[in-house]
Amino acid sequence: MFSVRIQGMLLLLLATSWPFMCGAATDKVTQVTLEYRLDNQNYSYTGIWQGATLSFDGGRERKAVVATLNWPPYIGRQECQGGWLLQYMAAVIIQAGYNPEFRFLPWARAVRMAELGHVDILAPEYEIEASAPSDVVLGNTRLQHLALSSPYAHTPVHYISAAKASLTQAPEPKSLSDYAIGVVRGYQNSPEVDQVLDSGRVIVQQAIDDGQNLQLLLNDRVNLILADPLVIATLAKRQGIDEGSYRVLQPAIAKQPLYFALSTARPQWQGLMTDINSSITKMQKQALRTQLISRLTQVCPAYN
Template structure:
């Protein structure tokens, strides 16, 4: 694509709100504090995307589903242009937005049985709790897939934390902000609140993104959202929301 053509597309996107305000419809999951029907502004990630689209004169509509269904619908149902929040990974089916925030990914553990490790290979003797359908890190996911590391999959982070509380697993992969929110706000986890903690060694601080379907509509919304993200302070919106 020539530089002139790119410039014309960008200008068209910038000024398109003056002509027509459109609604971007995405799927998401219940993943507080980043996304949830129960939260103010429906979560930190949704607050960021809404602010970016507002800068471009557009609106956001989010429909919530269990994670695997949210991903499936976004890829296969023309009503949706994509889903979020998602980590970056290699895909020919998806187009990723610029970062909509950061999430510190690590392991939750039981304080009675803390785990010391420096490399993932140190965890070969442990069974790691994961959430079905979640992308974690390339190395961790590959080591689980090839059998180097043992894992047990459940449908939600709260289920893994319950298993940790009962000492059925020693570790569970989880975002530390999600861990803190669930421990503070989930009634069924209150008996374990004093027993669970984040392992002090993080896996990685992951960037969060909107994953758009790789088609003409997805490309259009990717460009619009990226333009809007450049106009706002993503880190401040995220930090202010998480501080509430």
């Protein structure tokens, strides 16, 4: 009887650790190739994975450490070539004069690392409203610890309901107290909505990531979640969830700009901000984002 219990425990241990074993093995052999053309010159860099950290040697003397997250299909450890957003951010940082190092973390931990000054950058970040509370220092705002770069892209934010729910269009912010709302811990969503969610008048359930937030919705733990529809569609497909089980409510809450959020606790942050903003301007003039997406469409068979 004792040996049977031991065997069962070993099988359970192997089953629960298998995804991590697979992930670790994948990370060891996975590299990311970053290629682009600027000012009639071709650039090529290789990103090397070490666990959940991806580092590029751009031949620069300085390094910029970025706390980021898995946000498919835009960016992630399992995305082909890291996703276009990772490629874009890496190119911006390299052209700004820094070797980028991306640390993939749960978003709440990434925010904490940035606010405390343990990394240079939190990205991608949405607009942060002035009243958004710090996740680290009680009584402070997030903008007392982070400063936003120029915007470099936009993505939509929507309310999403279960398909069986009676709600068929996006509610007004003032009526959110009628619902239980699912959010990802540490996310900004939109200034107007976040002010209501932070007021204490709304039932808010926090998830670790978008995948868990979707599960909260489908398991009737919340009435609505806040999310980018493309992220939810990607996760639903990968989890075998029928897209007909949820409903993207219209109109969109916002089309949110994406920023680099620089930690003001780092001594080099102002110089880094100047360099990154200059690099973003150059990238936008030469349509780097379109170029990177076009390349990934060619090299990644399943790229959307």
